[in-house]
Amino acid sequence: MSGFLSSRHRSGHCPAPGRPRVSPPARSVLSCSCGPLSPDRGCGLYEARAACKGTAVESRACCHICTGCTKDTHERKADSMDQAGPRVAIIGAGIAGLSCAARLRAAGIWPVVFEKSRGIGGRTATRRAQALRFDHGAQYVTAKGPGFAMYLGRAITAGHASRWGAPALGRHVGLPGMSGLAQPLADGVEIRFGTEIRAARHGPDGWTLSTDDGPLADRFDRLVCTCPAPQALRLFPDLGGAxxxxxxxPCWALMLALDTPMPHLPDAEKLSEGPLSFVARNASKPARDPGPETWVIHASPDWSRAHLELEKETVRDLLAQAFAAHAGQAPAIAHATAHRWRFAMVTRPLGQPFLSARDGHLLLGGDWALGPRVEAAFDSGHAMAKALIG
Ligand SMILES: Cc1cc2nc3c(=O)[nH]c(=O)nc-3n(C[C@H](O)[C@H](O)[C@H](O)COP(=O)(O)OP(=O)(O)OC[C@H]3O[C@@H](n4cnc5c(N)ncnc54)[C@H](O)[C@@H]3O)c2cc1C
Incomplete structure (x- = not known):
C-alpha cells in the first residue's frame, strides 16, 4: 500500500506549503492540505477521505485523494499499480477521452485523465444555475453505428440515458442531464479535475505534462489529446498542417427559465433560417427537475460567428428577443444566461478517426476527427484506445 501512497504523492496534486513542485522520491510521507499522512498508517486513501469529513477542502483540484475516492475506485487504482501496459495520459474527460479511457481500462491499462473543468462530459454538458439545470451543449444523441448503439443500450439499462421524443427520431438524452451520458465511461477511471494541461513535452523518459503550477511529476509512455482541434493546436503548434x-x-447558447410555460411550442425544433438553429424545451426531457419551464436556445453558426466577441449579457438579450420573435410572444423570463461555445461543432473534420504523431507516442482525436456528433467523439476515442492496445 505504501507504494500506492507514494504514487499518489508523485501526482503533484496535494500541494502543501513550501513543497517543491516535483515531489520527493517514492515512499515519502504523503501530505496535503488536510494534514500529513504516512504510509505506515495503512490505507491512507481512506483515512484521508475520513479525515476530510467536515473539513473545508477548497476544491476538488485542491486534494484529489480526499475528494475523489470511493472504495471501488480505490481498489481498482491499487490494482493498477501492477499493470503491465504503457502508462497512458489522456487530456480531456469529454466523451472521446472517456471512451478511450474505458476501452483501455477494459484491456487492463489504467490511464490517467486530466480535465480542466470540474466535471465529466465536455460539450455533452449540463449547467447548474441555482436550482435549475440546463443541457446547454449537445441536446441529444442518436446512434448510427453498432459500437455507440451498444453503449447507449447499456447506458439506458443502467439508468444513465433515456429516449426523448418520438421513437422514430431515435433521440436519446443523458440522465439526470446530458453529462450523465458520460458516467458509465467514467466509472473507475482516475480523473484529475481542475487540471488544465498547458504544455506537453516528450523526452527520453516519456511525456511530461505541465500546468500553470509547473511540470507534473508523473511520466507517461503515451499521450492522448482530445481537446477541440484548435486547442490541440495550441499545445502542439508543430502539427499545424493536419x-x-x-x-x-462556434455556438451561442441561451438558457431560459420561464414563469409562464409556452405550451404552443413543440418540445424541440430545428431551424434552418434566421438567428436560431435549435430550440428545445429542456424541461420536456425525461427525469428533469420539476420547477419553472426551462428552455435551451442555440444560435446558428453564422449568427454566433458574427456576434462571437459580444458580452454575454448583450447576447442574452439579443437571443431572448429572437426567441420571442420565434414564439410569437414575449416569454415571461425568470432566469436567463448565455454561454459561448467557441468550438462547438466541427464543420470540416479531419476525415479519419484520429491523428498519430511523435512515432505513435501522441494520438489526437475527438469529434473533430469524424463529425459534429457525440457518436463521432465516442468512435474516435475507441479507435485511439484500439491503436494503443495493439
Ligand atoms: C451547442 C452544442 C450543441 C450540440 N448538439 C449536439 C447534438 O444535439 N447531438 C450531438 O450528437 N452532438 C452535439 N454537439 C456536439 C457534441 O457535443 C460533441 O461532438 C462531443 O461532445 C465532443 O466530445 P469530445 O470528447 O470530442 O470533445 P469535448 O466534449 O470538447 O471534450 C474535450 C474535453 O477536454 C477538456 N480540455 C480541453 N483542453 C484541455 C486542457 N488543456 N487540459 C485539460 N482538459 C482540457 C475540456 O474541458 C473537455 O471536457 C453539440 C455541441 C455543442 C457545443
Missing part, C-alpha cells in the same frame, strides 16, 4: 485543416464553428 490540425489546421480542421474547422470548427
Amino acid at each position: 490540425l489546421a485543416h480542421v474547422e470548427m464553428a
Whole structure:
C-alpha cells in the first residue's frame, strides 16, 4: 500500500506549503492540505477521505485523494499499480477521452485523465444555475453505428440515458442531464479535475505534462489529446498542417427559465433560417427537475460567428428577443444566461478517426476527427484506445 501512497504523492496534486513542485522520491510521507499522512498508517486513501469529513477542502483540484475516492475506485487504482501496459495520459474527460479511457481500462491499462473543468462530459454538458439545470451543449444523441448503439443500450439499462421524443427520431438524452451520458465511461477511471494541461513535452523518459503550477511529476509512455482541434493546436503548434485543416464553428447558447410555460411550442425544433438553429424545451426531457419551464436556445453558426466577441449579457438579450420573435410572444423570463461555445461543432473534420504523431507516442482525436456528433467523439476515442492496445 505504501507504494500506492507514494504514487499518489508523485501526482503533484496535494500541494502543501513550501513543497517543491516535483515531489520527493517514492515512499515519502504523503501530505496535503488536510494534514500529513504516512504510509505506515495503512490505507491512507481512506483515512484521508475520513479525515476530510467536515473539513473545508477548497476544491476538488485542491486534494484529489480526499475528494475523489470511493472504495471501488480505490481498489481498482491499487490494482493498477501492477499493470503491465504503457502508462497512458489522456487530456480531456469529454466523451472521446472517456471512451478511450474505458476501452483501455477494459484491456487492463489504467490511464490517467486530466480535465480542466470540474466535471465529466465536455460539450455533452449540463449547467447548474441555482436550482435549475440546463443541457446547454449537445441536446441529444442518436446512434448510427453498432459500437455507440451498444453503449447507449447499456447506458439506458443502467439508468444513465433515456429516449426523448418520438421513437422514430431515435433521440436519446443523458440522465439526470446530458453529462450523465458520460458516467458509465467514467466509472473507475482516475480523473484529475481542475487540471488544465498547458504544455506537453516528450523526452527520453516519456511525456511530461505541465500546468500553470509547473511540470507534473508523473511520466507517461503515451499521450492522448482530445481537446477541440484548435486547442490541440495550441499545445502542439508543430502539427499545424493536419490540425489546421480542421474547422470548427462556434455556438451561442441561451438558457431560459420561464414563469409562464409556452405550451404552443413543440418540445424541440430545428431551424434552418434566421438567428436560431435549435430550440428545445429542456424541461420536456425525461427525469428533469420539476420547477419553472426551462428552455435551451442555440444560435446558428453564422449568427454566433458574427456576434462571437459580444458580452454575454448583450447576447442574452439579443437571443431572448429572437426567441420571442420565434414564439410569437414575449416569454415571461425568470432566469436567463448565455454561454459561448467557441468550438462547438466541427464543420470540416479531419476525415479519419484520429491523428498519430511523435512515432505513435501522441494520438489526437475527438469529434473533430469524424463529425459534429457525440457518436463521432465516442468512435474516435475507441479507435485511439484500439491503436494503443495493439
Ligand atoms: C451547442 C452544442 C450543441 C450540440 N448538439 C449536439 C447534438 O444535439 N447531438 C450531438 O450528437 N452532438 C452535439 N454537439 C456536439 C457534441 O457535443 C460533441 O461532438 C462531443 O461532445 C465532443 O466530445 P469530445 O470528447 O470530442 O470533445 P469535448 O466534449 O470538447 O471534450 C474535450 C474535453 O477536454 C477538456 N480540455 C480541453 N483542453 C484541455 C486542457 N488543456 N487540459 C485539460 N482538459 C482540457 C475540456 O474541458 C473537455 O471536457 C453539440 C455541441 C455543442 C457545443
